[in-house]
Amino acid sequence: MFPQNLGSETNIKLPFSFILFSLAALVFSQFMLLIDGQLIANGSFRIPPIWSVAHLLILGWALMVAMGAMYQLVPVAFLTKIWNEKFGFIQFFVTAAGITSFSSMLYLSPHYAMIPGILTLVGILMFLFQMMMTLKTQKSPNILTAFVGSALICLLLTIGLGLTLLYMMNAGTGSEYYTSIFKSHLLLGLAGWFTLLIFGFSYKMVPMFSLSHGYPMTQARYVYGMYITGLLITLISFFNGQYFLFITGFLLLFIGFSTFSWHISIIIKKRMKKKLDKPFLFALVAIGFGNLIHLTALILLLIRQFENLAGPIIYTYILLWIVLSIVGYLYKIVPFLWWTHKYSKDIGKTKVPTLKEMMNEKIISPILFLFIVNVFIVFFAIIFKQTIFFTIGQFLLSITFIIFAISIVNVLRK
Amino acid sequence: MCLEDKILEALKSVYDPELSINVVDLGLIYQINISDEKDVTINMTLTTPGCPLHNSITSGVRHCVEAIEEVKNVKVNLVWQPAWSPDKMTDEGRRALSR
Numbered sequence: 001m002f003p004q005n006l007g008s009e010t011n012i013k014l015p016f017s018f019i020l021f022s023l024a025a026l027v028f029s030q031f032m033l034l035i036d037g038q039l040i041a042n043g044s045f046r047i048p049p050i051w052s053v054a055h056l057l058i059l060g061w062a063l064m065v066a067m068g069a070m071y072q073l074v075p076v077a078f079l080t081k082i083w084n085e086k087f088g089f090i091q092f093f094v095t096a097a098g099i100t101s102f103s104s105m106l107y108l109s110p111h112y113a114m115i116p117g118i119l120t121l122v123g124i125l126m127f128l129f130q131m132m133m134t135l136k137t138q139k140s141p142n143i144l145t146a147f148v149g150s151a152l153i154c155l156l157l158t159i160g161l162g163l164t165l166l167y168m169m170n171a172g173t174g175s176e177y178y179t180s181i182f183k184s185h186l187l188l189g190l191a192g193w194f195t196l197l198i199f200g201f202s203y204k205m206v207p208m209f210s211l212s213h214g215y216p217m218t219q220a221r222y223v224y225g226m227y228i229t230g231l232l233i234t235l236i237s238f239f240n241g242q243y244f245l246f247i248t249g250f251l252l253l254f255i256g257f258s259t260f261s262w263h264i265s266i267i268i269k270k271r272m273k274k275k276l277d278k279p280f281l282f283a284l285v286a287i288g289f290g291n292l293i294h295l296t297a298l299i300l301l302l303i304r305q306f307e308n309l310a311g312p313i314i315y316t317y318i319l320l321w322i323v324l325s326i327v328g329y330l331y332k333i334v335p336f337l338w339w340t341h342k343y344s345k346d347i348g349k350t351k352v353p354t355l356k357e358m359m360n361e362k363i364i365s366p367i368l369f370l371f372i373v374n375v376f377i378v379f380f381a382i383i384f385k386q387t388i389f390f391t392i393g394q395f396l397l398s399i400t401f402i403i404f405a406i407s408i409v410n411v412l413r414k
Numbered sequence: 415m416c417l418e419d420k421i422l423e424a425l426k427s428v429y430d431p432e433l434s435i436n437v438v439d440l441g442l443i444y445q446i447n448i449s450d451e452k453d454v455t456i457n458m459t460l461t462t463p464g465c466p467l468h469n470s471i472t473s474g475v476r477h478c479v480e481a482i483e484e485v486k487n488v489k490v491n492l493v494w495q496p497a498w499s500p501d502k503m504t505d506e507g508r509r510a511l512s513r
Contacts, residue, residue, distance in 0.1 A: 076464045208462055211433065211511065213500055272500045273433065274512045339431060340470060347428060348474030349481070354434040 010071055011085050012337045017092045018068025019334060023405045025060025025099070029053050030398035032107075034391075052107035058189065058318070059099045059120065063155075065326055066197060067095070067127055069333055070148075074134055077144055077204040083133035091130060095123025114166050121159050128152055143220045147200030150228060154192025161185040180238040186314065187238070191253060192231055194322045195290070199223060199260055202287075205329060206264055209280045210271035219263035226256030250301050254294040261291045278361050282368045283328025290321035312382045319375045327368065327404060334411050335359050342414075358414045363407055371400045418446050421454065421479055428474045432467065435510045437475060441502025444493060452486040454479055459498045468492065 036049035071088060075081055082088060098120030105113040131152055135145060162185050168174045174181075203220060206212070234249030236242075264287055276284075297313050300306040306313070335358035343352040377393030380386075415423070425443060426436045437443055437458065445457040456475060460468050472490045479488045503511070 072466070076466045079464045204464075208465075209432075211461060211500075272503075272508075272511050336432075336466060340467075343431075344467075344470035344473070347431070347470050348476065348478035351427075352429075352431065354429065355431045356434065 010075055010082055012072075012341055014082075014085055014088045014092070015068040015072040015333075016337060017089070018064045018071065019330070019337075019408075021092075021096050022061045022065035022068065023408060025056055025064065027402055027405050029056040029061060030401045032056065033394055034398050048110050049107055051110065052103050055106055056099070056103040060103060062194065062318075062322060062326060063124075064095070064099070065330065066194070069201070069326075069329065070131065070197075072333060072337065073201055073204070074131065074148075077148075077201060078135060078138045080134060080137045080139075083130055083137070087126070087130055091123055091126040094126060095120065098123045110166075111170055114163075114170060117163055117166055121163060124155065124159050128156055143217065143224060144200050144203055146224055147196050147203070147220075150224075151193050151196035151200060154188045154196060154231075158185055158189035158193055161188065177239075183238045184235055187231065187234055190314070190317060190322065191227075195257075196227065198322070198325050199227070201329075202260075202264065202283075202325075205332075206267050206284075207271075209273075209332060210268055210276060211273040212267045212271040215267045215270040219259055219266070223256050223260045223263060226252050226259060228256075230254075230256055247298075247301050250294075250298045254298045257291050257294045261287050277332070277356065278364045279328045279331030279368075281328075282364075283325050285372075286321055286324035286328060289316070289324065293317050293321060309383065312379050315382065316375065316379050320372065324368070324371070327371070330408060331359060331364060334408050335414075338411050338414065353414065359411050360407065363403075367400060367404050367407065371397070371404070374400055417448055417452070417482075417484055420482055421446055421448075421456075421485075424478050424482055425475060428471065428478050430461075430467065430471060433461075433511070435503075435507050437471065439504045439507035439510065441498065441504065441507065442471075443475075452484055453489070454485050454487070455489045455491065457491045457493050459493055461498050463494055 032049070032053045036053065071082060098116055098118075101116035102113060102120045105116050131148075135141075135149060138145060161181050164181055165178065165185060168178055168181070203217075207215065230249050230252030232249075233245055233252060237245035237249055264284070268284070293313065293316055297306060300309055300313070332355075335355045339353070339355055339358055346352050374393050374397035378390060378397060381388075381390035381393050422438055422443070425438050428437045429435065430437065430440055430442075433440065440461070442458050442460060443456065444459060445455075447455040447457075449455075456479065458472070458475060460471065465471075472492055476488050476490045479485055500508075
């Protein structure tokens, strides 16, 4: 069905396997949220159905799509081939089986989630090994290597901490450290792995999609330094309980993120392509949301209200920063992959469509606009514990996600 | 029309599918060498190193020139020096980007 690998390009079957699995996980997680969602509206986050949905959304959708995107983008950003594609396919099957069984077991019987959790860990470790071997062959490492390499280390730590939590729950030990480890698991998974990864690849994709030239890269070092230090200080504060350190950590995370936003705006100002594509614009809007969420979290911490609103803040961080960024870039990556499969051999021989023509751009703005509105409905419903609004918002959000998944799959019909 | 002009004209049908601008107006074609035996060597670049479309675009350039009757063999060299910059675009390319 797919062409063989052309030179240094990745065999597109590999990223596609991850992306298609992620779309299925996304749709399924939305149906589960519709069934058990009222529990969130009532303020119950640490319960098995929510663990299951959260892991299906974060691991099944966001992690799998990030892995698929990395198989595609690492050769582009680091000018190196994927170390072993066959190993990549085995890694896909192990990880997909692990995440599916892990999410199911969290829902049905969390005490038995350890074994599928280990299978997921094996899949992720295989991915980390693959990336380590690939990045090792990069001729001259740069700041992008630092972002992506640190993101991969955060992913490893997140999984390690997650399994520690499962072990503690099963063995009934270490309860005094449970909350600190749980918070570290969230911080490293969301702000460590995803944010550092999006930062790193944005530095390649933003100039590429806007055709920017002659921009400075010095700011990227400050972004990296600030954000990494912020992560470390926040982690320390989780274990020693010093509120001042907690605030300092969040302040550095906010400064790091703001520097990133400012740097991206400099790059965008240097662009040659005046009219930016809609999906890419939404990926840029996600940066604005990410910045706003960091600021809100810092303010809430200063007025000692963060603990009360941590759930809704984390929810918006996942949806409006991580998911919106991924969705925006996915609308660029999937058409490219399909175009390469279907038309790359015809270029120069017959007229071939442009990447823009591979998707229905008119539908993208309404989908992503609705997505943002629905996230806000759910956000306020959680804050004010309005079950009806939550159900309406979540229902609309799930529908939006399903339309999004269909619109991505529709690219494969072009 | 000389062969080099014919090649350049033909190359205007090879588009960068992301930017929707042909490789000539985008300033990607650096040099066209034609031997007495009508063997053609093209030195070209891309807008960014690691461009995921590099195999597609370079193959497209080769296929397109191979289709010209007088041409015997075609070789496409992808070069990174000098690096591509916006000033290498034609006026038409710039206009297309600002639309």
